[in-house]
């Protein structure tokens with residue numbers, strides 16, 4: 001599920017990741033922030049807050065991230081309004097545009113020479129650029145949403 005969270009962030013969808021046996025914090029957060037719960041745990045689907053329709057939850061069937069993302073995209077109709085690379089994959093924070101000069105000493109020289117567009121996470125200070133890795137991920141997302 002951690003991988004699914006990253007894929008959703010990559011698509012630009014605000015995604016929180018909860019781990020561990022205690023669901024109460026996740027359920028409370030989902031209710032106050034009006035979030036949809038994506039879970040592998042069938043027990044959550046039986047909770048009154050879910051069966052009553054107060055809280056929307058999707059039971060993720062597959063263990064494989066590719067199948068999981070397909071299920072989420074299909075169920076929530078996420079296939080046309082995604083904006084890749086707007087959120088940090090690690091922190092879920094909106095990324096900030098950076099000029100080439102601003103990142104000069106912070107990216108590998110090869111990257112600096114070949115890339116023009118950069119974004120930075122204001123929390124963990126990771127820098128992202130639209131290199132081959134980015135292009136491969138966008139291609140994969142398109143395959144997810146189109147199939």
Ligand SMILES: [Zn+2]
Nearest residue numbers: 088091121124
């Ligand atoms: Zn970050």
